[in-house]
Amino acid sequence: MRRREFISLISVVAACPLVARAQQSARKVPVVGVLWHAGNAEEEDVYLSVLRKAFNDLGYVEGKNIRLEHRYPAEQPERFRILARELVDSKPDVIIGVTGLAAVELKKLTSTIPIVFILAADPVGFGLVESLARPGGNVTGLSPMTLDLSGKRLSLLKEAVPHLSRVAFLVDPTDPFRQQAIRANQAAADALGISFQSAEIGAPDDVEQVFAKFAKDHVAGVVWATGSLLFNLRERIGASTMAQRLPAVVSIAEEVPYNLLMSYGQDLPDFFRRAATYTDKILKGARPVDLPVEQPTKFKLVVNLKTAKALGITVPHPLLAQADELIE
Numbered sequence: 001m002r003r004r005e006f007i008s009l010i011s012v013v014a015a016c017p018l019v020a021r022a023q024q025s026a027r028k029v030p031v032v033g034v035l036w037h038a039g040n041a042e043e044e045d046v047y048l049s050v051l052r053k054a055f056n057d058l059g060y061v062e063g064k065n066i067r068l069e070h071r072y073p074a075e076q077p078e079r080f081r082i083l084a085r086e087l088v089d090s091k092p093d094v095i096i097g098v099t100g101l102a103a104v105e106l107k108k109l110t111s112t113i114p115i116v117f118i119l120a121a122d123p124v125g126f127g128l129v130e131s132l133a134r135p136g137g138n139v140t141g142l143s144p145m146t147l148d149l150s151g152k153r154l155s156l157l158k159e160a161v162p163h164l165s166r167v168a169f170l171v172d173p174t175d176p177f178r179q180q181a182i183r184a185n186q187a188a189a190d191a192l193g194i195s196f197q198s199a200e201i202g203a204p205d206d207v208e209q210v211f212a213k214f215a216k217d218h219v220a221g222v223v224w225a226t227g228s229l230l231f232n233l234r235e236r237i238g239a240s241t242m243a244q245r246l247p248a249v250v251s252i253a254e255e256v257p258y259n260l261l262m263s264y265g266q267d268l269p270d271f272f273r274r275a276a277t278y279t280d281k282i283l284k285g286a287r288p289v290d291l292p293v294e295q296p297t298k299f300k301l302v303v304n305l306k307t308a309k310a311l312g313i314t315v316p317h318p319l320l321a322q323a324d325e326l327i328e
Helices: 003-028 041-057 077-089 100-109 146-160 177-193 204-218 228-232 234-243 268-283 305-311 317-322
Strands: 031-036 067-071 094-099 115-119 140-141 166-171 195-200 223-224 248-250 262-266 299-304 325-328
Touching: 003 228, 031 077, 031 100, 031 305, 041 067, 041 177, 041 268, 067 077, 077 100, 094 100, 094 177, 094 268, 100 204, 100 223, 115 228, 115 268, 146 177, 146 248, 146 262, 146 299, 146 317, 166 299, 166 305, 177 268, 204 234, 234 248, 234 305, 262 268, 299 305, 305 325
Parallel strands: 031 067, 031 094, 094 115, 115 140, 166 195, 166 223, 223 248, 248 262, 299 325
Antiparallel strands: 262 299
């Protein structure tokens, strides 16, 4: 062998381990897909920022030792299916399905890629897991148990507004559990001796029409708990509650600053932090089948005193004493 050829061969052989190590290093950067529900990062920022910080707190730096691939279906069922397929085809290490619908679409497409859901109200009913204690497949996550708090929320509203005689329950028509939610709130209203009606809001322009009807029906309070579309419309709905001078109680604290009276429910930012922890465990070798579905450990009551003052409501001191947060 000629000396020049020999030197070239040695150079190639020496370079191979470097190339292999570089490829291996590139593969070690985990990829986590996230299927949201709203239309863009700005609409999701209230929880997107929490999720990003949660990963940072666990030692992950985007672009360095983790890659987050976000998809935004804008509440459109077909977009959920398309973007779920897109994420599964990209073969990430883990996929986070923020809502129950997101997780359902993902589960239809893969039985091998780990899926972590965050806001699936009934993961067993959705068919995502066999049971909360034993998920039994490639899916696990966190369940907010939203419907179980219907009675508590209405009783808090009744305590704040003793003359409350008729309430309206807002429904997102795309919510697969809307009928269960209606029944749960109807039962809660019956137990308190309050008249009850429900109304669907399926598009932004429905908001003002629905609230105009509430005025004609002499509705005295409003409640809603489920439906990501309602969350996205929180500013517009809040403006209508104030325009019609209606006190509202909801499940999500992040909605209360938009002219609502109060919220009682799970600490959703904590859910997103815990979802990052679950994802971290899976990236480090844990299997979804061995990670039980987590249920709420934190419930919080938020009262908006600015809204109460604008509506002429004096919130009783015992109720204020229960509050975890007061907006003044």
